Amino acid sequence: MTQQQTEGGDVRLTGISKTYGSFKAVQPLDLTVPQGSFFALLGASGCGKTTTLRMIAGLEEATTGTISLGGRDITDLPPYKRPVNTVFQSYALFPHLDITENVAFGLRRRGIKSVKKQVDDMLDLVQLGDFAKRKPHQLSGGQQQRVAVARALINHPQVLLLDEPLGALDLKLRRQMQLELKRIQTEVGITFIHVTHDQEEAMTMADTVAVMNAGRVEQLGAPADLYENPKTTFVANFLGTSNLIEGEIAEAGEDILVGAGGMTLRLPAGRCQAPAARGGKLLLGVRPEKISLAHADDADSIAAGRNRVTGRIIDSSFIGVSTQYVVESPAGKALQVYEQNIERDTRLTPGAEVVLHWNPAHTFGLDAAQDIDAGVETVEDAT
Amino acid sequence: MTVTEAPPAPPTDPAELPVRKASTRKRLVPYWLLLPGILWLVVFFALPMVYQASTSVQTGSLEKGFEVTWHFQTYWDALSEYYPQFIRSLLYAGTATILCLLLGYPLAYLIAFKAGRWRNVVLVLVIAPFFTSFLIRTLAWKTILADGGAVVDVLNTLHVLDVTSWLGWTESNRVLATPMAVVCGLTYNFLPFMILPLYTSLERIDGRLHEAAGDLYATPATTFLKVTFPLSMPGVVSGTLLTFIPASGDYVNAELLGSTDTKMVGSVIQTQFLRVLDYPMAAALSFILMAVVLLMVTVYIRRSGTEDLV
Numbered sequence: 001m002t003q004q005q006t007e008g009g010d011v012r013l014t015g016i017s018k019t020y021g022s023f024k025a026v027q028p029l030d031l032t033v034p035q036g037s038f039f040a041l042l043g044a045s046g047c048g049k050t051t052t053l054r055m056i057a058g059l060e061e062a063t064t065g066t067i068s069l070g071g072r073d074i075t076d077l078p079p080y081k082r083p084v085n086t087v088f089q090s091y092a093l094f095p096h097l098d099i100t101e102n103v104a105f106g107l108r109r110r111g112i113k114s115v116k117k118q119v120d121d122m123l124d125l126v127q128l129g130d131f132a133k134r135k136p137h138q139l140s141g142g143q144q145q146r147v148a149v150a151r152a153l154i155n156h157p158q159v160l161l162l163d164e165p166l167g168a169l170d171l172k173l174r175r176q177m178q179l180e181l182k183r184i185q186t187e188v189g190i191t192f193i194h195v196t197h198d199q200e201e202a203m204t205m206a207d208t209v210a211v212m213n214a215g216r217v218e219q220l221g222a223p224a225d226l227y228e229n230p231k232t233t234f235v236a237n238f239l240g241t242s243n244l245i246e247g248e249i250a251e252a253g254e255d256i257l258v259g260a261g262g263m264t265l266r267l268p269a270g271r272c273q274a275p276a277a278r279g280g281k282l283l284l285g286v287r288p289e290k291i292s293l294a295h296a297d298d299a300d301s302i303a304a305g306r307n308r309v310t311g312r313i314i315d316s317s318f319i320g321v322s323t324q325y326v327v328e329s330p331a332g333k334a335l336q337v338y339e340q341n342i343e344r345d346t347r348l349t350p351g352a353e354v355v356l357h358w359n360p361a362h363t364f365g366l367d368a369a370q371d372i373d374a375g376v377e378t379v380e381d382a383t
Numbered sequence: 384m385t386v387t388e389a390p391p392a393p394p395t396d397p398a399e400l401p402v403r404k405a406s407t408r409k410r411l412v413p414y415w416l417l418l419p420g421i422l423w424l425v426v427f428f429a430l431p432m433v434y435q436a437s438t439s440v441q442t443g444s445l446e447k448g449f450e451v452t453w454h455f456q457t458y459w460d461a462l463s464e465y466y467p468q469f470i471r472s473l474l475y476a477g478t479a480t481i482l483c484l485l486l487g488y489p490l491a492y493l494i495a496f497k498a499g500r501w502r503n504v505v506l507v508l509v510i511a512p513f514f515t516s517f518l519i520r521t522l523a524w525k526t527i528l529a530d531g532g533a534v535v536d537v538l539n540t541l542h543v544l545d546v547t548s549w550l551g552w553t554e555s556n557r558v559l560a561t562p563m564a565v566v567c568g569l570t571y572n573f574l575p576f577m578i579l580p581l582y583t584s585l586e587r588i589d590g591r592l593h594e595a596a597g598d599l600y601a602t603p604a605t606t607f608l609k610v611t612f613p614l615s616m617p618g619v620v621s622g623t624l625l626t627f628i629p630a631s632g633d634y635v636n637a638e639l640l641g642s643t644d645t646k647m648v649g650s651v652i653q654t655q656f657l658r659v660l661d662y663p664m665a666a667a668l669s670f671i672l673m674a675v676v677l678l679m680v681t682v683y684i685r686r687s688g689t690e691d692l693v
Contacts, residue, residue: 057598058598059594059597059598079594079597079598080597080598080601080602081600084598085599086594086595088595090589090591092589092594092595093595094592094596095592095614096613096614105599106599109599109600109601109605110600151599152599
């Protein structure tokens, strides 16, 4: 556990791309993963995230570009010469070897004879000490997953690559393993690059998330930053849910005023990702949990200076901590509102006329030239 | 005990009775399905075995008739008289099996991992010889290995035959009617039985295991030795068994491609049954061959440790 700290370094992808025939799986991309960080590549299936990971592992040859690790060019090295290890999606444990030998595999290939102590320590780290003599098929999915992590980590790689490692686990176990992996990463301090399609998983675990779409990195940043300040409609829709309202700029200044469906909404210029000129189109975004809901009869009690949209509830579903409403309004056909169940207003049932209101500072502005529904359909399977 | 339990269960819930009947019928279904197979085995395997076993301890002659006299001496006679043929059979069959493995493994590997869209074409080519009769194919080898034929000429020019003759595999620039011809015939005829099980078990190996091994610092050669080959052991075992067992009892190759010096035990059994008409001797030889093969196979399977791999 000492060597990676002295000789480690950043993973740097420069102009890396992958083409299969005429299909561009990964567009030329530049990416730097700082040493010791927990980095997530997030995207729907087929977005090129796994291909990118496999190019770092050396399992896929990059069509263009270079990959370097701590300043050393590893683009042309075969996988068995790269100081990186992978946790595979299906774990890929060797079925003919017991857990000890699976974990010791990498050490033995590097000619290390006395592996017992290291294997025992590693199995303790992943809390599988009692299973050393079992075969992989005698273990549950979660245990196999931890063996796969142990088998990779024991080699003290400079970078650990995780290819949807939790995809095969049920929800509860997945939550547990997310925390476990995060704990291990903090403990060993190795760079983790984690590929996932689960936005919640990426946000809970990673320091930095790169959202990928159609072979490109759409946006890169800390989870909270990505969530609060999406730069594209894809990110806005893929990470959580966003209400996107199409409008026309009525006034551009420190605050931008946008007219949508006969109402005027306010947006701080600093939160607008598109050039704002009078008369131009703009997409206004606001997260469902930022919106408050008031019955139309109480409209007068709403504080001044808040953005308001009037509409009618067309659907509501109670989900314990909150209630989710779908509101139809001139500004948008199906605006989502999540209300905490603190004091439930019994008048808020489908058919009720309501006013949605929120702090203008929670509004973000996006370029209206984009597809307003980009990234929407993938949200469903990510929850 | 019998008096106190006045109300028994059956009348209380009549609905349960038909259900239980249906389930016993269901439990019998597997046995009904097994019946044709069991009947087949009894008529064509168990009964002939019993019949042959009794034949092997009979004495007598065709004219006077045979009688069970528990004459176990036949077994001893069979062994002492025909042990060279036994040894030769095992040797030829063993050599052919090893050759099949050496030829078949790379081919099966190629079909399983590298053939891509040609996979099915190559597989058809592997079994293509079966479209011709076994005898005709073996006879064709007679032409291939004939004296003065192209094969012999090439081997002669390359002085390969000098080496093989020195080793005793061929005789004075001849291939036909030598041990080498018999082993070639056996190898050729049983090769598909080696390739197909090898292919099946190689094809089942998850390609990601190769990637995982590479990711864990194994060179392609080490990956093969430590991952691919051990995982293909079920195929190696079934392939070698499917080759060795029939090859050790084969007599067609020895008859057509060999000489009297290359007779295998199969030829002896055939001669005893059909020409000499010494049925007890033929039956005893069959049982000895069966016992030897069974013993070798048992040891082999134990040694290769493949029971828990499948």
